[in-house]
Amino acid sequence: TMTDKKYKRVLMKLSGEALAGAKGQGIDLETVSSIAQEIKSVHDMGTEIAIVCGGGNLWRGEPASKVGMERSRADYTGMLGTTMNALVLQDALERAGVPTRVQTAITMQQIAEPYIRGRAIRHLEKGRIVIFAAGVGSPYFSTDTTAALRANEINADAILMAKNGVDGVYDSDPRTNPEAQKFEHLTHLDIIKKGLKVMDATASTMSMDNNMPLVVFNLNQPGNIQKVISGEEIGTTITG
Numbered sequence: 646t647m648t649d650k651k652y653k654r655v656l657m658k659l660s661g662e663a664l665a666g667a668k669g670q671g672i673d674l675e676t677v678s679s680i681a682q683e684i685k686s687v688h689d690m691g692t693e694i695a696i697v698c699g700g701g702n703l704w705r706g707e708p709a710s711k712v713g714m715e716r717s718r719a720d721y722t723g724m725l726g727t728t729m730n731a732l733v734l735q736d737a738l739e740r741a742g743v744p745t746r747v748q749t750a751i752t753m754q755q756i757a758e759p760y761i762r763g764r765a766i767r768h769l770e771k772g773r774i775v776i777f778a779a780g781v782g783s784p785y786f787s788t789d790t791t792a793a794l795r796a797n798e799i800n801a802d803a804i805l806m807a808k809n810g811v812d813g814v815y816d817s818d819p820r821t822n823p824e825a826q827k828f829e830h831l832t833h834l835d836i837i838k839k840g841l842k843v844m845d846a847t848a849s850t851m852s853m854d855n856n857m858p859l860v861v862f863n864l865n866q867p868g869n870i871q872k873v874i875s876g877e878e879i880g881t882t883i884t885g
């Protein structure tokens with residue numbers, strides 16, 4: 646149904662940690678299933694959804710390079726991790742009855758489509774959820790930057806940054822500082838200037854340059870994605 650929506654087409658950034666559940670590492674299938682249900686509920690509202698999967702629950706390139714691994718190879722390993730997450734999420738969405746496609750930035754034709762912008766947009770128009778895997782396909786980048794890039798490419802109305810247990814952007818870590826203050830509105834420049842940990846600097850700069858709104862919200866609260874899509878300001882909204 647075409648109920649009132651603030652955002653018609655969104656790019657959701659799902660960190661790898663979101664798929665790990667309480668364990669904090671690896672993939673927890675029950676957690677993935679409940680995320681799929683949440684995503685399904687906004688898909689049912691008629692929202693066009695693309696998802697960028699992170700991979701930090703399985704592997705991160707930079708720490709591996711710090712202990713001696715060649716950085717690019719370590720990063721390619723990380724991109725494969727994001728692809729594992731994408732396939733697991735795809736399966737959970739399909740089981741929930743949502744049609745999906747996975748597109749990878751590194752060609753793996755036996756398991757997913759290659760990233761093709763026009764095709765991704767066509768899938769969205771047909772009501773399929775498109776999951777982007779393998780980041781931008783290059784080392785030294787992150788899935789945050791991938792989210793900023795793909796959001797612009799597909800003309801998304803906003804990036805939805807789904808956080809694990811944290812309900813927005815704070816001036817310090819709310820998990821360790823009970824005095825931490827939450828911001829309701831920020832600009833991308835605020836994020837860069839204050840050094841707030843939202844996206845990495847490359848992703849923030851790209852979002853600023855292209856005026857891409859970003860909503861940071863807590864994924865662990867059922868109904869939250871729906872609220873964001875409907876325009877309820879439950880997290881932190883970051884604009885140009």
Ligand code: UDP
Pocket residue numbers: 659660661662698699700701702704705706707719720721722723724726727779780781782783784785786787788789791
């Ligand atoms: N990565 C990369 N290029 C990209 C995206 C990801 O090299 O365009 C690698 C990088 O090593 C990174 C890992 O994949 O550490 C996992 O991605 P990320 O850390 O962004 O995942 P998240 O923190 O969102 O779970």
